[in-house]
Amino acid sequence: MPGQKFGPAWFPGLIAIGLAICGALLVRAGLRERAPLFAMPQWMQRQRPRRAVAMVLAGLVAYILLADALGFHITGVLILAVWMRALGASWRVTALVAVVATVVIHFAFYRVLRVPLPWGVLERWAF
């Protein structure tokens, strides 16, 4: 902003300078140690954890994209089921917990705490 010595750009500018300096120092330290450019965590080499983490992230993205359209209840049961299966729960436990947990969260948040969880396609049967 003109005429102002310490305007809104001042603070982010200082942060940027700091990050640039620290970044340069870290790169230098990395070069000195001859560290690899990129390293994967150990679990990435094992199939089950890799699939489980991928499912967790995919489930969260799916919730963000689908919750408004499908509603909390359907999306909730679905992603819980996907997650529990990916982590190795049996079908019986998965079915039971997915439904019960969703219902409990519905009551705790929608009823008691009055959070407007989306109903989506179930709008007509909302209670």
Add this chain to the structure above:
Amino acid sequence: MGVLAQAFALVFDPYVLWVILASAAFGLFVGAVPGLTATMATALLVPVTFFMPPVPAIASIVTATAMAIFAGDIPSCLLRMPGTPASAAYTDEAYALTKKGEGELALGAGLVFSVIGGLFGTAVLIAAAPALAEVALKFSSFEYFWLVVLGLFSAVFLAHANPLKGIVSLLFGLLVSAIGLDNPAGFPRFTFGNAELAGGFTLIPIMIGMFAVSEIIRNIGSIDEPWEMAQTKIGNVFRGMWTLTKRYPMQALRGSVLGTAIGALPGAGADIAAWMSYAMSKRFSKEPEKFGTGHIEGIIEAGASNNSALAGAWIPALVFGIPGDSITAIVIGVLYIKGLNPGPTIFMNNAASIYAIFLVFILANLLMLPLGIAAIKCAKQMLRAPREVLMPVILLFCVVGSFAINNSIFGVVLMLAFGLVAYVMEENGFPVAPAILGMVLGAMLEENFISSMIKADGRIFAFFERPIAGSLGILALAVVSVPLLRRLYRAAR
């Protein structure tokens, strides 16, 4: 005494007592299950407390965290895995005791000295906070500026092995705090014309992401490693406690004092307090060679230390609005939501609520004795809770909690994004605490700097002209330069 009577009435209300008991059970469970931390318990509680009156809301966080830090000792003894990072310092020691057949003693000491440490920290909080507030009433923007700087610097330089990575983490947090309209000029920054960004980021979904989601990702990465429980008989956990208290009174006291002090320092909390106390105990011990082989002394000192750090962290949080650890970083947001704005005037404007919080601290630490025994008794059942069910349910809870703060899906987006960021940061040795501190304190730092600059007409020297501001400034600069000089000195030698 009117205020105190009001405070008693606020706490000893059936609803509040019910909330305290429920959060105690929640805290004990979260603490006892490895991979679920006390900070995570706080982040998960916030969406629920959102809808409660101030006193039960704060009471639930105080109780759950105190219980969780103690309960973290339980899997240390039984699984050789710390339940929360605050127990990591003496996990091997506790497990060695169990292997020697003294698991009962280790669990009992964990419980009794947690209570002692917690009560000590609470006493200091009750005595120090109002006295400090008296002084802080005279503070101007200069003093606040230096206090924030001191807090940010000590988070980076005192607590971590690699200050460079700490600084990057801190700067990242400050950058996040700069997003939106909420700055002294009222100018939109980094908003890209987006209405969600103009309001700035809501911190609670971010914290749920950084403390809960990142932890769940880490947990799931190790899902195929089974937990092996040590076989041990647990009878009367109080047997031998009196002898220990008589034998190691100095250790309990030293742990409590150091823990409270580390807790009060911004950026360092219960986990660092435990590491430092364990190291201190070994250094001053008459039998340091026994450490690591199943010796109770270090557990006493570090166990008292991590619980006292919890209360210590509330001192700067209540008086200045500067969090002492990650838990109080979340708590400060809750205080603002509840109209209990932290700052020296909190003791005048909200005296009854503050005394009620102090009472909850005492009550929670006393309740830890009976509830702790119960938790130790059913430890084996708790540790058998299936992770493949627990983690998904907690994750869905995180999703709904992040949504509930603003009733907006953007909260879930923030949670996921920052959960991933925090996971990648920690895997690469970047501490998360400085980032959180930067987000919480960024606005305060900029505001106080700009208004000081306007008052001083651009003269940097004015920042050192008032006596308290000057001392704080020099202290802040010392926190940066002393470790740096020490490193140079070592390099030169």
